[in-house]
Amino acid sequence: PEKIIIDTDPGIDDAMAIFFAMASPKLEILGLTTTFGNVSVDMATDNALRLVEMSGHDIPVARGVAKPMVQKGLPFPDFVHGKDGFGNVNLPAPKGEAIEPSAAEFIVQMVLENPHEVTLVAIGPLGNLALALQLEPKIASLVKNVVIMGGTVLEGGNMSPVAEANIVGDPHAADKVFTADWHVHMVGLDVTHKVVMSDQVQANIRDKNPMCGEFLYKAGRFYSDFYKASRGADGCYVHDSSAIAYVIDPSLFGVEVGPVRVATEGVALGQTILKRTGYDYAFDHWENISDSSVCMSVNAEAVMDLYESTM
Ligand code: BDR
Numbered sequence: 001p002e003k004i005i006i007d008t009d010p011g012i013d014d015a016m017a018i019f020f021a022m023a024s025p026k027l028e029i030l031g032l033t034t035t036f037g038n039v040s041v042d043m044a045t046d047n048a049l050r051l052v053e054m055s056g057h058d059i060p061v062a063r064g065v066a067k068p069m070v071q072k073g074l075p076f077p078d079f080v081h082g083k084d085g086f087g088n089v090n091l092p093a094p095k096g097e098a099i100e101p102s103a104a105e106f107i108v109q110m111v112l113e114n115p116h117e118v119t120l121v122a123i124g125p126l127g128n129l130a131l132a133l134q135l136e137p138k139i140a141s142l143v144k145n146v147v148i149m150g151g152t153v154l155e156g157g158n159m160s161p162v163a164e165a166n167i168v169g170d171p172h173a174a175d176k177v178f179t180a181d182w183h184v185h186m187v188g189l190d191v192t193h194k195v196v197m198s199d200q201v202q203a204n205i206r207d208k209n210p211m212c213g214e215f216l217y218k219a220g221r222f223y224s225d226f227y228k229a230s231r232g233a234d235g236c237y238v239h240d241s242s243a244i245a246y247v248i249d250p251s252l253f254g255v256e257v258g259p260v261r262v263a264t265e266g267v268a269l270g271q272t273i274l275k276r277t278g279y280d281y282a283f284d285h286w287e288n289i290s291d292s293s294v295c296m297s298v299n300a301e302a303v304m305d306l307y308e309s310t311m
């Protein structure tokens with residue numbers, strides 16, 4: 001199986017994605033690294049520990065960054081994920097603790113110990129990846145893949161008309177990640193808004209899944225209610241699990257390849273700007289920037305089938 005580290009801010013759809021990855025025979029989770037985002041980093045760390053304990057797996061959790069690199073932290077979106085990050089189901093405190101190394105240190109250590117074998121899957125703001133690159137720039141050439149859930153090119157944002165939450169949560173970190181000397185695979189709103197998880201699928205998973213089914217179903221009610229009320233969706237959008245699906249089977253997605261920059265100030269704060277091919281521009285903020293693969297289309301039915309059958 002493919003070795004992955006999930007960098008996460010759990011978060012209801014993060015919980016779905018983590019259980020999806022745990023259930024997949026194609027993936028081996030080396031660790032969960034946590035960041036602020038949907039909730040504070042302390043709560044994200046406790047929530048990651050809760051998920052690991054619920055699963056019965058033995059997976060280390062490393063605590064990461066508590067705030068953005070430069071800008072002030074944004075308010076936590078409790079109207080999307082609840083005050084506890086899990087739709088106000090209020091799970092008991094975790095028994096275990098985070099490991100000693102920080103998230104960034106853990107990422108560096110794992111990549112150096114497993115050269116060309118580790119895929120980083122980031123499903124929250126990107127501070128830990130930016131910090132890991134700063135601690136040890138060599139990781140850029142030693143990771144296997146970098147897959148992030150975040151950003152938007154043509155779809156438009158969910159935090160502003162142009163900005164997606166994980167990117168605008170720490171735009172400076174995101175720009176560092178996109179401009180580093182590695183190839184980022186971006187699974188953003190252009191595809192995640194096309195993958196919708198119905199109530200029926202969530203009920204099927206609850207019925208088949210004694211371990212995490214009831215929890216995911218309860219938290220999923222809060223999450224789906226938000227997307228139904230605010231977007232008129234027929235269930236919830238599948239953000240973070242789409243990134244996991246991409247790692248398992250990238251052929252389910254269509255990508256456009258090119259360099260991406262992130263706007264770090266002004267009205268476009270957090271916009272992910274892909275230099276699309278076939279144009280000549282007067283400005284070149286994209287010169288000598290490594291290419292990313294940006295997901296622009298998706299076989300949504302196949303992604304949902306993969307999720308449901310794996311779970
Ligand atoms: C992203 O923001 C968070 O609300 C979700 O967990 C996901 O990672 C979607 O914009």
Ligand code: CA
Pocket residue numbers: 008009010011013014037038123124240
């Ligand atoms: Ca997330």
